[in-house]
Amino acid sequence: MQIVEHALNGALLIEPRVFGDERGFFFESYNQQAFAAASGQTLPFVQDNHSRSSANVLRGLHYQIEHAQGKLVRVIHGEVFDVAVDLRRSSPSFGQWTGHYLSAANKRQLWVPAGFAHGFLVVSETAELLYKTTDFYRPEHERCIAWNDPQLNIRWPLPEGIAPIVSAKDRIGLAFADAPSYP
């Protein structure tokens, strides 16, 4: 694997080494040694998630204020615009966001460290995400920041005049200015 881009003081855009041949392809989607060498940390991933979403679905911006989760995100079908927002007050990139196209075709992964909010917009007919997390799901600690918060001003690649499909929970996300953050 190689790091394609460092972003926001800790987020990483990662590209795996893909072995193609006449049968198809093979790649290591996660290797603890390689990830530790690239990220400088050996992380205890404790949960694997899998979600499927239709075109223009936007999930996020989510985070757990306690038991913050680091997330290693990849797409196995379709394509998404994947976004991480730095919520660490001590970070020089506090309140900044980074967005990357992850797809089954490019096989890229986004490492979203604990301390960030995460969300994505589906830009294909459907998309399936797999992601590993470094802590367990704890809904009581989950917080949601509005995907269209004017202060964050995330440039989601939504088709002209199209509103995203969001859950009831995501429809009432907090303003960034009012959302709890990390030290």
Ligand SMILES: Cc1cn([C@H]2C[C@H](O)[C@@H](COP(=O)(O)OP(=O)(O)O[C@H]3O[C@H](C)C(=O)[C@H](O)[C@H]3O)O2)c(=O)[nH]c1=O
């Ligand atoms: C996240 C999660 C959810 N669930 C259950 C709870 C609900 O009954 C159902 C759907 O949950 P939710 O609508 O919160 O799913 P997403 O909107 O995809 O949430 C995720 O979306 C953004 C992009 C993230 O980064 C987080 O991983 C996560 O917040 O799955 C679980 O059982 N375990 C889990 O870890």
